[in-house]
Amino acid sequence: MAFRGRETMDFRFTEEQEMTAGVVRDLLADLCQPADLRRLMESGDARDANRWEKISEMGLAGALVGEEIGGLGLRPVDFVLVAEACGYACLPEPLVENAGIALPLLASLTQTGTTRFVVERALAGEITVALGHSANPFIADADTAGALLIERDSALHLVSPGDVHLSLQPSIDPFRRLFTAEGGLSEATRVAGNDEAAAKLASALDRGALFTAAQLLGIAQRCVDLAVAYARERQQFGKPIGTYQAVKHQLATAQVKIEFARPVLYAAAATIDHADRYSRARISHAKLVASEAADVAARTAIQVHGAMGYSWEVDVHFFLKRAIALTNWWGGPAFHRGRIAERVLNGELGPEHTFTHAAADA
Numbered sequence: 001m002a003f004r005g006r007e008t009m010d011f012r013f014t015e016e017q018e019m020t021a022g023v024v025r026d027l028l029a030d031l032c033q034p035a036d037l038r039r040l041m042e043s044g045d046a047r048d049a050n051r052w053e054k055i056s057e058m059g060l061a062g063a064l065v066g067e068e069i070g071g072l073g074l075r076p077v078d079f080v081l082v083a084e085a086c087g088y089a090c091l092p093e094p095l096v097e098n099a100g101i102a103l104p105l106l107a108s109l110t111q112t113g114t115t116r117f118v119v120e121r122a123l124a125g126e127i128t129v130a131l132g133h134s135a136n137p138f139i140a141d142a143d144t145a146g147a148l149l150i151e152r153d154s155a156l157h158l159v160s161p162g163d164v165h166l167s168l169q170p171s172i173d174p175f176r177r178l179f180t181a182e183g184g185l186s187e188a189t190r191v192a193g194n195d196e197a198a199a200k201l202a203s204a205l206d207r208g209a210l211f212t213a214a215q216l217l218g219i220a221q222r223c224v225d226l227a228v229a230y231a232r233e234r235q236q237f238g239k240p241i242g243t244y245q246a247v248k249h250q251l252a253t254a255q256v257k258i259e260f261a262r263p264v265l266y267a268a269a270a271t272i273d274h275a276d277r278y279s280r281a282r283i284s285h286a287k288l289v290a291s292e293a294a295d296v297a298a299r300t301a302i303q304v305h306g307a308m309g310y311s312w313e314v315d316v317h318f319f320l321k322r323a324i325a326l327t328n329w330w331g332g333p334a335f336h337r338g339r340i341a342e343r344v345l346n347g348e349l350g351p352e353h354t355f356t357h358a359a360a361d362a
Helices: 015-031 034-043 049-057 076-089 095-108 113-123 194-233 245-274 277-310 316-327 333-346 355-361
Strands: 002-004 008-010 129-132 147-152 155-159 165-169 178-182 190-192
Touching: 015 049, 015 076, 076 095, 076 194, 076 245, 095 113, 095 129, 095 147, 095 194, 113 155, 155 194, 190 194, 194 245, 194 277, 194 316, 245 277, 277 316, 277 333
Parallel strands: 129 147
Antiparallel strands: 002 008, 147 155, 155 190, 165 178
16 A cells, blocks of 8 residues: 555555455454354453464564564554454454554664563563553553553553552453553653653554554454344245345445445555644544444344344354444544544645645645
């Protein structure tokens, strides 16, 4: 996906981008089906050890980390399809939060002995890094992380989970383990002051919102796919319920929401590196429309399944809960509407100021 001249933009993903996402999709199709989610929920474990080992072996931890320190040196646009695949599978493990957000943030800081050691272990797949960002009220997957990167008073601190008091918080999604962290932060744990941290935290917020939008789009598509499969099989009055116009129209409406959200997401991914009010507005737009698509798709899928759709017996319930949980993760609707309003009220408007011109307008 790249610009071609000043007037047009090629939204097609490259062969390498499609191939990487395809490998992740295939792996998750084998190891992260609803039956696997049910087993994990019944066991109460934080992760499926076999699945996480297979994911780690793919070397995606360093996808967005620079090659100069051992990463793959990819850009967010290279990772957005991977995040979408994770949403489609309702992946419980923190691949997106670790590889897409926390580890790139830590690796971008001025390297010290401590940060370098943690980055090296994370790149090797030995540990994950969990991020406590002011955009979110809680820290996801803090109990299974090898290191915590916590924002406090606009500075960043790097600590071990054992050095702080973690309190588990309730979540609507049984696979999202959320924590608050108390104590353990000091001048000795600070790895970035206000000046260095500000830009890095803003970049992490953009990646977080973008990749959360991608997961929501994947969730939306999975909900429609589950509903379509059920509508083909479920018989009523002697024929599949999918033959009735009322069901067709509901599913078509949900799919249209997805198709309208998809180019918004990919445009945001393509220009996230601009880091200006225009790229931020596109990311916020993507988060809003992906959240709406996931909400419509999940609720439509539940309606297609009938009353049983409201129970855990139906697979779509997993995706509904994840969609609800992610809607306010990395900024809720009010926050992202505010960022769009800032672009509209303070930026240039008109056909000559579309996203292809944003870099020149910034």
